[in-house]
Amino acid sequence: MKLGWNLTWFILVIVAFLVPLIIRSNDYFLSIFILCAIYVILASSLRTIASTGQICVGIMAFTGIGAYTSVLLMMKLHWHIWATLPLAGLTSMAIASIIAYPSVRVRGIYFSMVTLFFVQVIQAILMEWKSMTGGSMGILNVPSIGIISIFGLNIDFGHPLPYSYFVLVITVISLLFLYRIDHSRLGTTMASIEQGELLSKSVGINTVGLKVASFCIGSFFAGVAGCLYAHHLRVLVPSSFGLFPSIYILIDMVAGGRKKFIGPIIGAIILTIIPQLFSSFAQYQPFFYVAALYVVLYTLPGGLADLPTLIKSRLSKMRERRMANN
């Protein structure tokens, strides 16, 4: 069993590393690949926050904070990506920690309400603070992450193919962190809070502290994703970081299934690629997300990641019935 799962992950990573090479001649496909990776990080961060039972509807606030942090540090202080990337995450995490404490002490639904408010406040700040953020027009000349020398080779990561690999490496590292946290003692304790908060508290688990922790961890990686996003698009506008983009990420997580770690990854990949295939119907794109959401809500509560389990159980039921009839 364990070997089976590890083998699956290993194969997935290998395939992921091969994809950019295969599609290297098509910049559009590479762009979709990069966006998929970014949304994978975001959906997985959302899952970490949700592991303590908190549904965040405003993850893009932290993505935006990370994006603007990295871009401003790079443009105004000329710092290198190796500094701005972690700082993007840390700034998001710092701001998350400020609003975390009051938001987690109360019932779960209040947390969602506060994140709803928060993402809109952050978006409003990004739009109004013209001196720093360029207002609603945004920042139009985001620098690429430039030339980095790896093992003596100078690679210009401003181009789509090298940048795809940069993003992929950061994604894999982020997912590794999130996976290790999820499968550690910390992660299982966090999951127990969702199962029964009162019970967890009664055995001495610091539910408030862990809820703040999961929120901070999730927001850190959302900030990192924001940095990757900014240097990919090279244009930074506040409208990308509002309530509805956040809701799409939430749907990615729900549609993929949030019980298994791979759920949000599947959700993010499928729900990013398919709308792109039908980009001529962009007006109707939200309906696709709605359809995915309702299909999962009403027929497949565990999300798409649950599909193999569901098929297996149906097949075994059919087999049993056939054997009983014989």
Next chain:
Amino acid sequence: MFWQGLLAGFAEAWIYILVALGLALCFSIMRILQFAHGEIYMLGAYVVYYVLFGTHVNYFAALIISGLTLGVLGIILERIMFRRLRGNMEPALLAAIGLTLIFQTIGAILFTSYTKYIPVPGIFSGVLVLGTVKLPWIRLGIGIIGLVLVLILILVIRFTKAGRAMVAISQNAEAAELQGINVNPISAITLGIASALAAIAGGLMGTMLPLSPYMGTFAITKAIGVIIIAGIGSIPGVIVGGLILGLVDGIVPLYIDPTIADIIGFGIVILILLIKPEGLFGHE
């Protein structure tokens, strides 16, 4: 200028109150957060607009028609969507989020982007001039209509059987059922009343601001702010909470900045969560 800001804030407050009351009713009685409530508000505004421009009825009749239409929609939504998710917060929230996307997208496709205002009805047109201050009558009118509707709601809850059933369910749904109260129709009525109030609020707001398929987000955000400040289970609380947020939104933009007004509103919400998480007037 201060008085104009005060009056504008007062009018906005009543609009927030009408939307927040519906949201609070849904929350207390059905234990769900009707995220799409803002979209009901938006649809209500558009119904008023199209009724006014398609028929010869007056503004108040249009408001009532809009209220009834969205009220019926609310009852239908309860039946087909929210009934089986009642009490189950997370799936209900997600389903309501889906509903929000549906209505907003339909709105964006159907309602073109040229500016639509709802014209101010004759009785409320013009300004009241007190010295150097000019106070548009419509803003007073909105406050009056809001107050009247809230009073009617309070009377309905206090003196009708359905209203008292609502109170019973909000206190203890299981006990209410044991007493013979049928929760299903009461939930439907609740969502119906909530939707009607939100629709009328939308129709009122349309006289002050242009209509937009995205106006619902504004409404749901303010309504959620009001119910966090006010707490669950108290109508006077919602009135106070609405007045607080409304007056901030009316006065602060005049002296500082509209964004600072939003930030102050958010700050008040966080402050309440820190100091009195159950809300200023909350029970639970």
